[in-house]
Amino acid sequence: MKPSIPKGTRDFSSTEVAKRNYIFSTIKHSFENFGFQPIETPSFENSSTLMGKYGEEGDRLIFKILNSGDYLKKVDENLLVNKESQKVISKISEKALRYDLTVPFARYVVQHQNEITFPFKRYQIQPVWRADRPQKGRFREFYQCDADVVGSKSLWQEVEFVQLYDTVFSKLGLNGTTIKINNRKILSGIAEVIGASDKLIDFTVALDKLDKIGKEGVVKEMLEKGISDTAIEKVDPLFNFDGDNRTNLAALRDMLQSSEEGMKGVEELQFIINAIEELGLSSASLEIDVTLARGLNYYTGAIYEVAAPEGVKMGSIGGGGRYDDLTGIFGLKDVSGVGISFGLDRIYLVMEELGLFETVQLPKPKVLFLNFDADQSIAKVKAIKELRNNDIKSELYPDVASSNKQQKKQWKYATSREIDFVVTEVENGTLVVKDMNAGEQITCTVNELINKLQ
Amino acid sequence: MKPSIPKGTRDFSSTEVAKRNYIFSTIKHSFENFGFQPIETPSFENSSTLMGKYGEEGDRLIFKILNSGDYLKKVDENLLVNKESQKVISKISEKALRYDLTVPFARYVVQHQNEITFPFKRYQIQPVWRADRPQKGRFREFYQCDADVVGSKSLWQEVEFVQLYDTVFSKLGLNGTTIKINNRKILSGIAEVIGASDKLIDFTVALDKLDKIGKEGVVKEMLEKGISDTAIEKVDPLFNFDGDNRTNLAALRDMLQSSEEGMKGVEELQFIINAIEELGLSSASLEIDVTLARGLNYYTGAIYEVAAPEGVKMGSIGGGGRYDDLTGIFGLKDVSGVGISFGLDRIYLVMEELGLFETVQLPKPKVLFLNFDADQSIAKVKAIKELRNNDIKSELYPDVASSNKQQKKQWKYATSREIDFVVTEVENGTLVVKDMNAGEQITCTVNELINKLQ
Numbered sequence: 001m002k003p004s005i006p007k008g009t010r011d012f013s014s015t016e017v018a019k020r021n022y023i024f025s026t027i028k029h030s031f032e033n034f035g036f037q038p039i040e041t042p043s044f045e046n047s048s049t050l051m052g053k054y055g056e057e058g059d060r061l062i063f064k065i066l067n068s069g070d071y072l073k074k075v076d077e078n079l080l081v082n083k084e085s086q087k088v089i090s091k092i093s094e095k096a097l098r099y100d101l102t103v104p105f106a107r108y109v110v111q112h113q114n115e116i117t118f119p120f121k122r123y124q125i126q127p128v129w130r131a132d133r134p135q136k137g138r139f140r141e142f143y144q145c146d147a148d149v150v151g152s153k154s155l156w157q158e159v160e161f162v163q164l165y166d167t168v169f170s171k172l173g174l175n176g177t178t179i180k181i182n183n184r185k186i187l188s189g190i191a192e193v194i195g196a197s198d199k200l201i202d203f204t205v206a207l208d209k210l211d212k213i214g215k216e217g218v219v220k221e222m223l224e225k226g227i228s229d230t231a232i233e234k235v236d237p238l239f240n241f242d243g244d245n246r247t248n249l250a251a252l253r254d255m256l257q258s259s260e261e262g263m264k265g266v267e268e269l270q271f272i273i274n275a276i277e278e279l280g281l282s283s284a285s286l287e288i289d290v291t292l293a294r295g296l297n298y299y300t301g302a303i304y305e306v307a308a309p310e311g312v313k314m315g316s317i318g319g320g321g322r323y324d325d326l327t328g329i330f331g332l333k334d335v336s337g338v339g340i341s342f343g344l345d346r347i348y349l350v351m352e353e354l355g356l357f358e359t360v361q362l363p364k365p366k367v368l369f370l371n372f373d374a375d376q377s378i379a380k381v382k383a384i385k386e387l388r389n390n391d392i393k394s395e396l397y398p399d400v401a402s403s404n405k406q407q408k409k410q411w412k413y414a415t416s417r418e419i420d421f422v423v424t425e426v427e428n429g430t431l432v433v434k435d436m437n438a439g440e441q442i443t444c445t446v447n448e449l450i451n452k453l454q
Numbered sequence: 455m456k457p458s459i460p461k462g463t464r465d466f467s468s469t470e471v472a473k474r475n476y477i478f479s480t481i482k483h484s485f486e487n488f489g490f491q492p493i494e495t496p497s498f499e500n501s502s503t504l505m506g507k508y509g510e511e512g513d514r515l516i517f518k519i520l521n522s523g524d525y526l527k528k529v530d531e532n533l534l535v536n537k538e539s540q541k542v543i544s545k546i547s548e549k550a551l552r553y554d555l556t557v558p559f560a561r562y563v564v565q566h567q568n569e570i571t572f573p574f575k576r577y578q579i580q581p582v583w584r585a586d587r588p589q590k591g592r593f594r595e596f597y598q599c600d601a602d603v604v605g606s607k608s609l610w611q612e613v614e615f616v617q618l619y620d621t622v623f624s625k626l627g628l629n630g631t632t633i634k635i636n637n638r639k640i641l642s643g644i645a646e647v648i649g650a651s652d653k654l655i656d657f658t659v660a661l662d663k664l665d666k667i668g669k670e671g672v673v674k675e676m677l678e679k680g681i682s683d684t685a686i687e688k689v690d691p692l693f694n695f696d697g698d699n700r701t702n703l704a705a706l707r708d709m710l711q712s713s714e715e716g717m718k719g720v721e722e723l724q725f726i727i728n729a730i731e732e733l734g735l736s737s738a739s740l741e742i743d744v745t746l747a748r749g750l751n752y753y754t755g756a757i758y759e760v761a762a763p764e765g766v767k768m769g770s771i772g773g774g775g776r777y778d779d780l781t782g783i784f785g786l787k788d789v790s791g792v793g794i795s796f797g798l799d800r801i802y803l804v805m806e807e808l809g810l811f812e813t814v815q816l817p818k819p820k821v822l823f824l825n826f827d828a829d830q831s832i833a834k835v836k837a838i839k840e841l842r843n844n845d846i847k848s849e850l851y852p853d854v855a856s857s858n859k860q861q862k863k864q865w866k867y868a869t870s871r872e873i874d875f876v877v878t879e880v881e882n883g884t885l886v887v888k889d890m891n892a893g894e895q896i897t898c899t900v901n902e903l904i905n906k907l908q
Binding site: 002003004005006009010011012013014017018021032033034035036037038039040041042043044045046049060061063064065066068069070071072073075077080081083084085088089092093094095097107108110111112115117119121122127129131141149152153154156157159160163167275278279330331363364365371377378381382385388391393394395396397398399400413416417 | 456457458459460463464465466467468471472475486487488489490491492493494495496497498499500503514515517518519520522523524525526527529531534535537538539542543546547548549551561562564565566569571573575576581583585595603606607608610611613614617621729732733784785817818819825831832835836839842845847848849850851852853854867870871
């Protein structure tokens with residue numbers, strides 16, 4: 001029996017952990033720098049908290065935990081005989097693994113509303129689980145990194161999230177990202193203008209293909225979906241978006257004049273675009289994208305999505321938006337929220353592709369003491385203690401070599417762990433040190449070695 | 455419906471997260487300083503990996519994950535009709551939540567044996583789940599912090615783990631811990647000497663009560679358990695252990711002379727005690743405790759347990775030992791391991807009791823900008839950007855106050871989040887700043903504020 005792990009899950013080697021932690025800590029540092037506070041929620045929630053919050057598909061993909069003890073005892077026999085798998089679930093399972101961080105956050109806010117000072121800026125970096133079919137870049141266990149503010153409708157939050165994306169990606173060296181922004185109210189306005197709220201999704205899906213199939217192709221698809229000629233004509237400026245935010249805003253303003261909600265969306269976008277123009281961004285660019293509609297039923301205002309630098313083939317590496325009634329599902333009305341998420345796994349892949357992990361310190365000792373002579377061991381362990389006290393990672397090869405072969409094994413260990421400095425001997429306070437990169441040997445005291453390495 | 459979380463689980467507020475992270479990062483830093491490398495394993499494993507590894511009780515306490523889809527389809531109808539809960543488990547559940555970090559680690563080592571350089575020093579800090587009855591200090595989801603070395607029988611590892619405990623607890627300010635040490639071979643030796651291997655557990659349980667019920671009480675209990683008079687006489691020195699390691703070692707040596715295994719255990723203890731005497735400890739003390747028998751069937755050499763500083767009522771805050779055939783269960787023979795674990799939740803409680811969290815930086819902004827005047831907002835956001843660029847956590851109160859009441863709300867927010875510096879106005883590059891601790895107001899430029907706070 002060769003041991004294995006469940007499909008869609010991963011073991012992480014120490015190199016992978018180090019690289020992942022580098023991303024996590026960069027994100028965390030910026031979250032805190034921007035005034036967000038960390039919270040953590042349990043890995044499993046009561047099923048009633050999660051079920052029904054993510055649609056039918058979501059319910060199916062939630063991992064359920066089997067009750068303990070004689071869990072079948074009270075289940076209706078008929079359900080069992082007829083093997084009614086779906087109906088039996090709620091009888092034998094009361095807990096389920098977290099599916100995202102948003103619903104548990106809403107639950108947290110409602111449950112702890114009396115301990116929280118609003119507006120509440122929280123961040124949360126924890127794993128979530130989905131019984132999805134695993135494929136490249138899609139896992140059954142993966143981390144989400146979310147920052148949200150609840151209890152404020154101020155658009156300065158929207159501005160701040162653009163800055164936050166820019167800050168994190170710049171710090172990671174991921175220059176040239178595009179922060180795409182849209183507003184649900186603009187989409188509603190377009191629906192109003194084309195006179196078909198029910199066709200909005202067909203419309204945005206078709207428009208999204210403009211790059212690939214050109215205006216002609218898009219119009220053809222729209223007509224096929226039953227959107228009228230006159231409707232398409234009314235929103236003609238959308239086919240000529242040239243990427244300049246001010247021009248695009250002006251076009252939207254013209255187009256949506258007859259829709260009050262649409263105009264509200266334009267004002268909101270205008271506010272954010274103006275502020276970011278004043279403030280500047282380090283390495284990202286902000287771009288209006290009217291095809292952006294992620295989680296349409298969920299968001300009520302701004303919608304964000306971040307694209308990796310040009311040339312890297314990868315879906316969005318972040319996304320988010322404003323939702324006006326998140327906590328309503330748990331009985332707390334009128335709490336508006338806005339938040340963004342970072343896609344850890346995709347960011348990792350992009351950084352790997354661009355070679356951005358080179359500066360990450362791998363978790364390995366700086367100095368290895370070989371162990372060829374039992375009489376020297378205690379002197380070596382004493383030297384190691386001094387090095388460690390000065391925060392220089394060091395270790396003793398634990399077993400004393402009693403043969404030439406075993407000595408070679410220790411050198412091989414040093415090479416395969418890519419150790420920088422190898423100490424072979426310690427006698428009367430003098431260390432014999434081999435600099436593995438330079439290939440040269442020096443002798444020095446512990447203090448001299450500490451000074452050299454600090 | 456008031457939302458809640460499953461019993462035995464916890465939400466962590468930002469203050470709690472900050473304190474917990476302080477402990478985690480102290481442990482992590484020392485682990486890496488000692489040359490240990492992090493790995494991570496999935497939250498759930500194949501059931502076959504976990505079941506049968508923790509005894510019958512353990513099997514019962516493992517959280518099982520229900521299969522997806524029509525999970526009842528292939529289950530034998532008779533099992534369902536008869537409601538054979540236990541027999542049905544393996545038919546409807548193939549995955550289970552991690553119960554500890556040791557078995558997944560053993561699985562990892564066997565699965566990745568060709569990528570690993572031995573001796574392999576790994577650490578792992580991840581949550582585990584147990585369907586235990588929740589009670590004070592016992593949770594259904596909790597973190598374990600483990601460091602282990604596999605692939606070396608050298609006693610220098612045992613020495614290193616004593617140093618590691620001492621280093622971590624000293625860094626946490628948890629001075630005066632006692633690292634208790636024993637050796638499975640000494641326990642086997644005692645069993646040999648008293649001529650009753652099967653009574654060893656009764657024997658150690660009785661001996662452990664020496665402090666409370668005195669020699670007379672202990673002897674009485676031993677006789678009741680069927681340990682003979684002559685046997686008890688042979689190990690009489692155990693009743694007179696005075697806490698001095700050298701004297702105790704001498705007594706053990708005398709007592710166990712007839713047992714080869716017992717003498718091996720004494721030699722091992724002697725090696726560790728000698729080395730630690732040479733090396734010294736910062737704040738912990740090392741103490742032989744022959745009653746220490748945790749996980750008796752598991753450990754084969756050294757056994758550790760750490761007691762909190764005297765005066766603090768708390769069970770052990772750490773433990774570990776050597777196990778000679780950990781990976782054997784997954785088919786890789788002859789890989790000796792030794793490791794220790796830190797009890798995060800108990801360490802947290804002890805530190806809280808001793809007031810050791812005072813220096814922990816809570817995740818809150820250093821500077822809050824009030825938002826009374828929409829015309830000043832952009833200037834404030836620009837100042838905030840400068841502060842953040844200099845790693846000074848700052849934020850703008852998002853909503854503009856349009857009434858006296860709303861202004862008061864902003865001040866209240868500043869107070870309840872214990873903000874140190876509140877900026878009320880920014881005009882022509884001059885900030886009006888209130889030092890909330892000193893209660894005084896100053897005016898300065900952004901750069902002057904940055905200099906003041908750095």
